[in-house]
Amino acid sequence: MRPTEFLEVFSRHRGDSPTMVASGVSGAVWRHEHIPGKTLYNSGMSYTVPACFGLALARPDLKVIAIEGDGSFLMGLAGLATVGRYKPPNLVHIVYNNKTYLPTGTSGELTSAAAHGADLAGFARAASLERVWDTEDAAEFDAMLADAMRTSGTSVIVATVELERESWDLKAPTRALDRVENAFEFQTNVRDSTPPTSGPVIEPKVPAPVPEVERKEPGWRAGAELYQALCKSGVDSVIYLPEGVLYPMQVLAERDPAMRTICCSREDEGVAIAGGIAVGGGVPALVVEGTGIGMSALALASLIVRGRPLVIISSHSRVLGVRTPWNDQAAMVNEPVLDALGIPVTVLEDRSRADLIMRETVRSARIFRKPAAIVIPPYLMDDESDH
Ligand SMILES: Cc1ncc(C[n+]2csc(CCOP(=O)(O)OP(=O)(O)O)c2C)c(N)n1
Numbered sequence: 001m002r003p004t005e006f007l008e009v010f011s012r013h014r015g016d017s018p019t020m021v022a023s024g025v026s027g028a029v030w031r032h033e034h035i036p037g038k039t040l041y042n043s044g045m046s047y048t049v050p051a052c053f054g055l056a057l058a059r060p061d062l063k064v065i066a067i068e069g070d071g072s073f074l075m076g077l078a079g080l081a082t083v084g085r086y087k088p089p090n091l092v093h094i095v096y097n098n099k100t101y102l103p104t105g106t107s108g109e110l111t112s113a114a115a116h117g118a119d120l121a122g123f124a125r126a127a128s129l130e131r132v133w134d135t136e137d138a139a140e141f142d143a144m145l146a147d148a149m150r151t152s153g154t155s156v157i158v159a160t161v162e163l164e165r166e167s168w169d170l171k172a173p174t175r176a177l178d179r180v181e182n183a184f185e186f187q188t189n190v191r192d193s194t195p196p197t198s199g200p201v202i203e204p205k206v207p208a209p210v211p212e213v214e215r216k217e218p219g220w221r222a223g224a225e226l227y228q229a230l231c232k233s234g235v236d237s238v239i240y241l242p243e244g245v246l247y248p249m250q251v252l253a254e255r256d257p258a259m260r261t262i263c264c265s266r267e268d269e270g271v272a273i274a275g276g277i278a279v280g281g282g283v284p285a286l287v288v289e290g291t292g293i294g295m296s297a298l299a300l301a302s303l304i305v306r307g308r309p310l311v312i313i314s315s316h317s318r319v320l321g322v323r324t325p326w327n328d329q330a331a332m333v334n335e336p337v338l339d340a341l342g343i344p345v346t347v348l349e350d351r352s353r354a355d356l357i358m359r360e361t362v363r364s365a366r367i368f369r370k371p372a373a374i375v376i377p378p379y380l381m382d383d384e385s386d387h
């Protein structure tokens with residue numbers, strides 16, 4: 001299909017659905033049919049789908065659309081596996097597959113793996129997604145998108161689009177789009193979208209009391225104390241990747257039916273999921289090893305630019321961090337990366353201060369509309385210690 005056909009089909013079916021568009025394809029969607037508040041542009045190469053996934057979880061009353069190019073899709077394969085694991089019923093994932101990177105304003109000759117046999121729909125099926133389509137035909141794309149918009153489930157449509165650079169000059173933009181303005185417009189629009197009367201009602205999450213800790217392994221009593229503090233702070237979503245120090249907290253979050261708990265496949269993708277949850281009105285916490293902060297600089301920068309709150313709980317600090325030789329990298333990249341981004345950090349040196357520090361960190365993240373971090377040194381998880 002031609003790029004203009006792709007955009008025309010999308011405009012006809014999108015309705016009121018909030019749409020995030022990845023870097024690359026953003027320019028085309030913006031020029032063709034900018035509707036203030038409905039579309040978030042330049043949502044990051046691999047972070048668009050995770051952010052839409054987070055928004056879909058936080059706002060089950062909305063159908064959320066992600067559009068990304070083949071290059072972004074390939075960069076985000078780990079996040080695709082997470083979406084396949086949870087399969088939210090209200091996510092439509094569209095891949096604009098021109099098999100190249102950056103065709104606009106360039107020679108358009110630098111191809112992606114999609115031009116060399118990588119089967120994008122095959123990746124989606126391998127991620128255990130069931131509603132996956134692949135087409136080169138505009139009429140088929142029309143029928144598939146219509147179905148995806150009216151049917152419950154996570155749908156993936158890989159639309160192969162011709163490389164036809166002239167059709168990108170659709171409508172000249174009247175002014176450059178401001179990234180911050182666009183983010184706030186989008187966020188306000190999502191907040192003000194009222195659930196349809198026939199849709200599911202969103203119940204506010206009330207954290208259940210933490211179950212008694214039956215396990216005797218090291219760190220479980222400490223983990224329960226920290227998890228209880230997290231629940232009391234107002235956090236309603238935990239996004240984590242398993243790791244040794246914070247493992248008990250992560251297990252307790254998984255066991256708590258009142259906590260929206262998501263296991264991500266990469267921490268940077270987890271940051272983007274948390275950002276989507278925040279756009280949907282949730283209060284997310286990222287619970288990860290310091291190494292994961294090292295992977296997440298760009299994703300965190302994106303949250304800062306767009307004014308999205310996030311509480312980060314990350315293990316290993318630069319001074320109090322290193323117990324074993326293999327923790328050295330976590331200690332090297334945790335606080336230094338947070339500092340470089342201007343993210344405020346408190347090292348929780350004593351467990352008796354957990355309630356206070358978590359409550360106030362959540363408050364700061366929400367008021368400043370940006371990430372705020374609590375760093376957990378490993379000794380804090382020693383059950384027998386006074387800390
Ligand atoms: C992490 C990262 N690396 C590189 C870029 C620069 N970049 C912006 S758009 C783009 C191409 C994306 O390719 P694709 O998703 O296929 O979209 P297309 O350009 O074909 O529309 C690149 C490499 C970026 N935004 N982020």
Ligand SMILES: [Mg+2]
Pocket residue numbers: 024069070071096097098099100101102112
């Ligand atoms: Mg492309």
